[in-house]
Structures are given as C-alpha cells and as structure tokens.
Amino acid sequence: MFDxxxxxDRMLMLFFIFLVLAGPILLAPFGAGYPDLLQRFCIFGxxxxxxxxxxGLTGYLSFGHAAFLGVGSYSAxxxxxxxxxxxIPALILAVIIAGLFSLLIGFISLRRSGIYFSIxxxxxxxxxxxxxxxxxxxITNGETGLQLTLDDPRILDAANTSGSLPSTNFFGLTMNSTxxxxxxxxxxxxxxxxxxxxxxxxxxxxxxxxxFRSPFGLMLxxxxxxxxxxxxxxxxxxxxxxxxxxxxxxYAGLAGGLMACTDPLAGAERMQWTASGEVVLMxxxxxxxxxxxxxxxxxxxxxxxxxxxxxxxxxxHGWFSFLPDGLEDLIVWVLHFFVGKGWxxxxxxxxxxxxxxxxxxLLQGASHIIDWIRGKKQSSSTQISNPNSMPxx
Amino acid sequence: MDAILLQILNGLDKxxxxxxxxxxxTLIFGTLGVVNFAHGALFMIGAFCVVTLxxxxxxxxxxxxxxxxxxxxxxxxxxTPYIVNWFGEAAGSAIINWSVPLAILFAIPxxxxxxxxxxRGLIKHFYKRPHADQILVTFGLAxxxxxxxxxxxxxxxxxxxxxxxFRGSFDFGVWIGMAENAVIYPxxxxxxxxxxxxxxxxxxxxxxxTTFGMVVRAGMADxxxxxxxxxxxxxxxxxxxxxxxxxAGLAGVMYSPINSPNYHMGMDFLVLSxxxxxxxGMGSLPGAVLAGFTLGILESFASMNEVKGFFEAIYLPSIDxxxxxxxxxxxxxxxPRGLMGRAGVMxx
Numbered sequence: 001m002f003d004x005x006x007x008x009d010r011m012l013m014l015f016f017i018f019l020v021l022a023g024p025i026l027l028a029p030f031g032a033g034y035p036d037l038l039q040r041f042c043i044f045g046x047x048x049x050x051x052x053x054x055x056g057l058t059g060y061l062s063f064g065h066a067a068f069l070g071v072g073s074y075s076a077x078x079x080x081x082x083x084x085x086x087x088i089p090a091l092i093l094a095v096i097i098a099g100l101f102s103l104l105i106g107f108i109s110l111r112r113s114g115i116y117f118s119i120x121x122x123x124x125x126x127x128x129x130x131x132x133x134x135x136x137x138x139i140t141n142g143e144t145g146l147q148l149t150l151d152d153p154r155i156l157d158a159a160n161t162s163g164s165l166p167s168t169n170f171f172g173l174t175m176n177s178t179x180x181x182x183x184x185x186x187x188x189x190x191x192x193x194x195x196x197x198x199x200x201x202x203x204x205x206x207x208x209x210x211x212f213r214s215p216f217g218l219m220l221x222x223x224x225x226x227x228x229x230x231x232x233x234x235x236x237x238x239x240x241x242x243x244x245x246x247x248x249x250x251y252a253g254l255a256g257g258l259m260a261c262t263d264p265l266a267g268a269e270r271m272q273w274t275a276s277g278e279v280v281l282m283x284x285x286x287x288x289x290x291x292x293x294x295x296x297x298x299x300x301x302x303x304x305x306x307x308x309x310x311x312x313x314x315x316x317h318g319w320f321s322f323l324p325d326g327l328e329d330l331i332v333w334v335l336h337f338f339v340g341k342g343w344x345x346x347x348x349x350x351x352x353x354x355x356x357x358x359x360x361x362l363l364q365g366a367s368h369i370i371d372w373i374r375g376k377k378q379s380s381s382t383q384i385s386n387p388n389s390m391p392x393x
Numbered sequence: 394m395d396a397i398l399l400q401i402l403n404g405l406d407k408x409x410x411x412x413x414x415x416x417x418x419t420l421i422f423g424t425l426g427v428v429n430f431a432h433g434a435l436f437m438i439g440a441f442c443v444v445t446l447x448x449x450x451x452x453x454x455x456x457x458x459x460x461x462x463x464x465x466x467x468x469x470x471x472x473t474p475y476i477v478n479w480f481g482e483a484a485g486s487a488i489i490n491w492s493v494p495l496a497i498l499f500a501i502p503x504x505x506x507x508x509x510x511x512x513r514g515l516i517k518h519f520y521k522r523p524h525a526d527q528i529l530v531t532f533g534l535a536x537x538x539x540x541x542x543x544x545x546x547x548x549x550x551x552x553x554x555x556x557x558x559f560r561g562s563f564d565f566g567v568w569i570g571m572a573e574n575a576v577i578y579p580x581x582x583x584x585x586x587x588x589x590x591x592x593x594x595x596x597x598x599x600x601x602x603t604t605f606g607m608v609v610r611a612g613m614a615d616x617x618x619x620x621x622x623x624x625x626x627x628x629x630x631x632x633x634x635x636x637x638x639x640x641a642g643l644a645g646v647m648y649s650p651i652n653s654p655n656y657h658m659g660m661d662f663l664v665l666s667x668x669x670x671x672x673x674g675m676g677s678l679p680g681a682v683l684a685g686f687t688l689g690i691l692e693s694f695a696s697m698n699e700v701k702g703f704f705e706a707i708y709l710p711s712i713d714x715x716x717x718x719x720x721x722x723x724x725x726x727x728x729p730r731g732l733m734g735r736a737g738v739m740x741x
Contacts, residue, residue, distance in 0.1 A: 061525045108722055112729060115428045115524050116675070119667040120725070126664045127718040273660065277532060284529060337544050345544065348536030355530045356518070 009209060012291065016205055020198045028188050030303075035178055035191030037306055039262045041299045042197035043255050046204045048282040048294030050251020053208060054244050055280070056289035057217060059224035061118045063276050064105070064125030068098040068249040070132065070271035072256025074139065077146045077266045084156035085166045087175065087196070091257040098253020099246055106245035110238060113227070125276055132268035145267030168261050170196055175261055193262045200258060201295070204251060209291055211247070220244050224289075252279075274344075281351050287361030296362055301347070308346060311339040395566060395575040400693045402565065406582040406651060408689020409589035410436075413644035414666040415673060415681035416593060417637035423613045423676045424630045427516055428524055430531040433663025434538040435638045438507060439645025440654035441542055442500035443553045447492045450476055491556045493650055500646045501639055508638025512631050535660065543656040550653035555581045559650075581650050588647050592640060593682055599636075600678075609633055613676075668721045674734025684732055688717050 019026070023041070027033045032041075051065055072094035079090035109120040132140040140146055148165050157166070168175045175193035182188075211217045219240050222230055230237050260266055269275075278301070286297025316332040316339070323331065338346045358365050414436055421429045453472040461469040477485030488495065515534065519527045554560065559580040566576035600606035612619045612626040619626045645654075652658065665688075673684030694700055696713035724731065 055525075059525065061528060063528075108726070112725060115528065116671060116725070118525075118528055119671055120721075122664055123668050123718050123721060127715050131715065273664070274536075277536070280529065280532075342540065342544055345537060345540035348533050348540060351533035352515075352530055352537065355526055355533060356515075359522075359526060 035194050038194045039197050040302050042201040043258045044298035045201050045295040047255035047279050048298040049204050049208045050248040051279045052283050052294040054248040057220035058244050062121040063118050064121035065252050066271050066275035067125040067128040068102050068252035069256040071101050072098045072253030073260045073266035076257040076260035080264050081152040085168050087168050087170050087261045094253045094257030095250045099250040102246050102249020106242050110241050129271040145265050147265045285354050287363035290363050293361050293363045308339050308343045399576050402578050404690030404693030405586045408686040409586050411669045411689050412682045412685025413589050415669040415685045417641040418670050419681040420637040424633045427527050431535040433659030434535045435641040436645040437659030439642030440649045443496040443649040444551050446496045446499045450489050496646050500642050504639040504642030505635040508635035512634040539656050550655040552653045553649040555650035585647050672721050672724050674731030677733040680733030
C-alpha cells in the first residue's frame with residue numbers, strides 16, 4: 001500500500017495532510033482525540049522525522065538527539081520570558097540555537113563514524129544534561145526547570161495586569177483554546193495548539209520529502225550504502241553528513257520549541273539518554289529510511305505509552321474478572337509488571353523485539369503482510385517480492 | 394604534595410570502577426566484535442547480587458518477647474536471622490557483617506550464567522548484523538534489565554554497608570611517613586583499589602599465561618585461522634563473554650558500599666566507561682585500564698578547589714563535571730585511535 005504511494009509523492013502528501021488534519025476526528029473513537037496527546041503525536045513526529053534524516057539516510061546512529069530538543073525548549077521559553085508570548089520568535093530562536101548547537105557537536109562527533117560516533121553523541125548529550133543541572137542553573141533553573149514568572153520583561157507585549165501568567169499565542173490566537181463539538185455522543189476537540197503543531201508537522205514532512213528526493217538526499221543514501229567508495233571517487237562526505245546532522249538537529253530544536261509552545265516550561269530531563277533512546281526507537285519501530293515510518297512510530301509509541309501507563313491493577317482485575325480467582329490473580333500479578341509505571345519495561349521489550357524480528361519496522365511488517373496476502377490470492381509462483389529491497393538497516 | 398597525593402587516591406576508586414567496566418567492554422568487543430550497551434546493566438546486577446545476598450542472610454524468625462515492650466507499649470518482636478540460629482551468635486553476625494565480600498562468591502556463578510545466557514540467547518544472533526543493530530538491541534536489553542531490577546527492588550537506593558573493620562577512615566599519610574592528619578582516606582576505597590588491581594592482574598595473567606588465554610588472543614587477532622585449525626573458537630568466546638560479565642559484576646559488588654545500589658547506576662557508569670574505552674583505544678586491553686585510571690584521577694583533580702578556581706578564571710566553570718568529556722574530545726581530535734588503539738579497528 002505504502003509503496004504505491006511512494007511512487008506518487010503528491011498522493012502521499014495529500015494522504016498525510018488529510019490524516020493529520022482530520023486527526024481529532026479519526027482518533028476520537030480510540031480515546032486519543034484530546035489535544036494534549038494529539039500535540040505530542042505531532043511534536044514527536046517532527047522529532048522522529050528529523051532523526052530519520054540523519055539515521056535513516058546516512059546511517060549515522062546518534063544517541064544524543066534529546067540534547068537538541070532540550071536546547072530548543074530552553075531557548076523558546078527564554079523567548080517567552082524576554083520578548084513576547086507569540087510563538088513565532090520563540091520557534092525561530094529554538095531552531096537557530098539548536099542548529100548552532102548541533103553544528104558544534106556535529107563538527108566534532110562526525111570526525112568518527114560507526115560506534116565512535118554513537119558514543120560521542122551520547123557523551124555530549126550526557127554532558128549537556130549534567131551541565132543543565134549544575135553550572136548552567138542561571139540559564140536552565142536547574143532541577144526546578146525553566147518557568148514563566150509574572151515579572152518577566154516581555155518587552156514586546158502589553159503590560160500584564162491580569163495577575164495571572166499569560167499563555168502562548170499565535171498572533172492573538174491562544175494556543176490552549178479548544179473548540180468542542182458533540183456528535184453522536186462523541187466529543188471532538190479542535191485545539192489551536194494542535195493545529196499549529198499539525199501545520200508544522202506537515203511542513204516538516206514536506207521538507208523531509210523534498211530532501212529524500214533531492215540529489216542531496218541521494219548523496220546521503222550513498223553515504224549509508226558505502227562511504228569508502230564515495231571517498232575513493234573523490235567525494236568529500238563530511239559536509240553532507242554535517243548538513244544532515246544540523247538539519248536533524250534543527251528539527252529536534254523545532255520539536256523542543258513546540259513542546260515549550262504547548263506547555264511553557266522546560267526541564268533538563270528532556271535531555272536525558274532515555275529521551276534520546278526513545279526517538280531512536282520511534283524511528284526504528286516505524287521503519288527507518290522511509291518517509292512515513294517515523295511519524296507512524298512516534299504515534300504508535302506515544303499512543304501506547306498513554307494507554308499502558310493508565311492501566312493499573314484494578315483495571316486489570318476488571319478485565320480478567322471472568323477467570324477463576326487463583327488464575328486471575330496470577331495473570332494480574334504477571335501483567336502488572338508491564339503496565340502503569342512498568343511501561344518502560346514493555347517499551348524495552350518492544351524495542352528488542354523490533355530490532356530482532358523486524359529491522360525494517362512496522363512498514364516492513366505491513367508490506368510483508370500485504371505481499372503474503374497477495375501471494376495467497378494469486379498463484380504461488382509470485383512469492384514475496386525480493387525482501388532484500390526492504391530497508392533492512 | 395599531600396593534596397596531590399590525596400587527589401590521586403580519591404581518583405583511584407572511580408578509576409578502578411571505570412577500568413574494570415572498560416576492561417569487560419573491551420574484552421567483549423575484542424573477542425566478539427560486539428558493542429555491548431548492556432554492560433552497565435551487568436555492573437548494576439553485580440551490585441544487586443549484594444543486596445540479594447544481604448536479604449537472604451537477614452531472613453529472620455520473629456519471636457515475641459513478652460518481658461519487654463517497644464515504645465508503643467506493644468510486646469517487643471525480636472527478629473533473629475536464621476543464620477544466627479544455625480551458626481550461633483558470633484559466627485552468624487560475622488557472616489552478616491561480611492556480606493559484601495561474601496557476595497563475591499555469590500556473584501561469580503550468577504554473573505557467569507547471566508553472561509552465558511545473554512551471549513547464547515541474544516547476542517549470538519547479532520554477529521552478522523550491522524553495529525547499529527547491536528547497539529540498539531543491547532540498549533533495549535539494558536532498559537529491560539534495569540526495569541526488572543526496579544520492579545523487584547524498588548527505585549530507591551539500598552544501603553549495603555562494608556564489613557565493620559573497613560568502615561571509617563584511616564591516616565594514610567602516617568603509613569608512608571608524612572605528617573599526621575595530612576592524608577585521611579577511607580579503608581574501603583583502598584580495598585576497592587586493591588581488589589580491582591587484583592582482578593585486572595588475574596584477567597591479564599589468564600590471557601597471557603594459560604592455553605585458553607592464548608587461544609583467545611589468537612582468536613582476537615585472526616578468528617578465521619584459529620577456526621581453521623580445528624579449535625571451537627565460538628565456545629571460547631562465549632566463555633570470555635561470561636568472564637567479562639563477571640568482571641563487571643564484581644566491580645559492581647565491591648562498589649556497592651561506596652555507592653548504594655540503585656537501578657540506574659549502570660547507565661551512569663556506562664556512558665563514562667564508553668568514553669574511557671574510546672580514549673584508551675577500541676580493542677586495546679591495556680589502553681582501557683590505563684585510560685580508566687587516568688580519567689578517574691583527572692576527574693578527581695578537577696574537583697580540587699584550586700583547579701576549579703583556575704578554570705573559572707578562564708571562563709570554564711565546574712570543570713569537574715565535564716573534564717572527562719573534554720579530554721575525550723581532545724584525544725579524539727588529536728589522536729583519533731585513542732591512547733593505545735591499533736590501526737584498523739572499527740574504522741570503516
């Protein structure tokens with residue numbers, strides 16, 4: 001299904017725009033139609049798309065991308081504090097600062113490749129994390145996290161007389177204003193913040209698609225396939241990898257800035273290695289090197305995180321109450337390790353399962369299934385069409 | 394002089410931990426060519442072996458002593474560990490007191506088993522996959538192990554005290570003929586350093602002076618040829634993985650009195666240990682040990698007030714937090730192969 005769309009980019013783009021914009025309606029029956037979660041889908045979608053430009057195209061596995069997300073968040077909140085509550089300057093600054101920061105880190109880290117690169121980026125991210133907690137407290141506000149206060153200057157905004165904290169806005173449209181509609185007993189929520197993030201996601205997706213199809217993107221794919229051969233033919237690959245690194249850093253900065261737009265505070269825990277690991281997982285789960293995969297992976301993980309972490313033992317007892325007592329207790333006891341606070345355990349297991357059995361991610365799984373169904377319907381001579389052509393790395 | 398000596402001593406315990414973990418990482422990398430992100434989790438499991446042993450030793454019978462009351466006025470419950478009942482008062486409490494050193498014996502078979510199962514069950518299937526896949530799957534494994542430990546033991550650190558005679562500090566300066574109270578040093582850190590030096594020595598001796606070690610070294614240099622000679626090199630490498638896991642586990646066991654075991658201690662050490670491996674040179678065992686101690690001592694020097702003040706004067710505040718990363722960056726820029734790295738390792 002998706003292969004066909006990839007041949008026709010315009011169709012894919014329209015399909016994507018429809019999916020994103022209709023998100024509040026399409027996802028409402030699944031209990032995911034509320035703004036907070038929808039915004040997270042978009043934000044992490046952008047993050048994963050950006051990560052995919054680096055990892056999916058060049059094969060460089062960065063373990064420090066959360067640092068750029070954190071930097072983006074901090075700069076956006078500072079913009080809210082100093083200049084104005086309008087989100088545009090905040091996002092611009094977030095992208096620029098994250099871009100500069102990734103230029104610096106990329107310049108050093110990209111001197112090595114493979115495992116060295118992963119370790120270097122991980123080390124840089126951990127360094128930023130510990131710096132944000134300690135020395136940089138005047139900028140990051142340490143463990144409390146950076147927050148808005150009433151006496152911030154905000155030089156472009158009118159003086160705040162209401163006595164409460166102002167909220168972020170897009171030229172007057174407040175980010176957290178929501179229009180609710182009831183329809184056949186279901187509540188559909190249309191949130192300004194979500195649509196702002198959605199437009200950003202669509203722009204980010206469009207840009208990623210252009211990069212994938214450009215000569216530049218082709219060069220990045222060549223780097224992934226065989227960097228040595230490129231070097232032998234006299235191509236200096238460093239500028240290309242650095243550009244890819246900075247672009248994906250800017251995507252992360254945009255995602256971090258949007259996070260601050262929807263909820264204007266920033267904390268250092270966003271930069272921790274677990275956050276970096278999460279975006280890697282999203283990309284792999286969806287299918288690295290594909291256009292739609294990372295967005296799908298981000299949505300999948302955020303959705304199940306939301307569902308799983310809400311389940312507690314009482315809910316489980318409710319589900320299995322039809323079983324005999326002893327068996328019910330046993331099953332609930334086993335399952336309670338995987339839900340609620342144990343969600344990370346499920347995440348880790350999922351991570352391992354995907355890497356072991358589905359290196360191409362969900363999209364590869366989907367195309368396997370489609371091929372399998374087709375193979376059944378048609379004669380047995382048309383078997384699975386060359387599995388090697390799948391993005392197996 | 395005494396200040397410098399004190400900082401060197403202070404750096405030794407962390408340096409020892411770095412060196413032991415980095416040694417295990419390098420062993421695994423050198424033999425199997427696998428980058429093991431779950432190595433920090435092995436360190437943590439080692440530390441939790443101590444916690445487990447301590448819990449087992451403290452399993453108690455509860456008897457109500459009607460002659461005494463506690464502060465609420467209820468009859469006092471007296472807990473007597475089984476071990477005291479079995480071996481008598483003196484021997485029983487001595488065993489409980491020495492639970493950390495005893496945990497070494499407890500941890501070795503467990504860690505060997507964990508390493509063996511990990512290699513045969515999971516990592517074996519990843520030799521032919523790209524390094525990125527190896528990193529990802531071991532990273533996932535690290536999360537899983539960490540969360541299992543968290544589910545079993547809770548999120549809070551659990552104190553595991555050292556044996557009583559090793560608690561507290563002593564005057565190290567007097568031993569080597571310096572003024573009194575110049576260099577005060579905790580006993581256990583010295584024990585830790587001696588222990589890790591012993592382990593490192595044992596690993597090197599094992600590789601250098603036994604036939605098994607010779608085969609392993611030959612396999613590290615040229616795996617295919619060793620295989621062609623009719624030696625089952627895979628089996629030996631599996632055992633080396635177990636040994637590397639045991640080294641990491643023992644590092645964790647002995648570190649538990651210094652830093653109470655908690656579920657994320659592995660990841661904290663792992664990042665730094667990787668930096669150590671990279672600085673030492675990927676695949677070089679002496680390099681890993683040297684870099685481990687060097688970085689540990691450097692870190693401790695950077696936390697000196699004089700050094701901190703100096704770096705603050707040139708606008709580099711809190712140098713102790715980032716010194717290791719800075720050194721790693723400089724080394725990688727100046728000498729990309731690391732201190733003792735060989736050519737051709739991981740350079741594609």
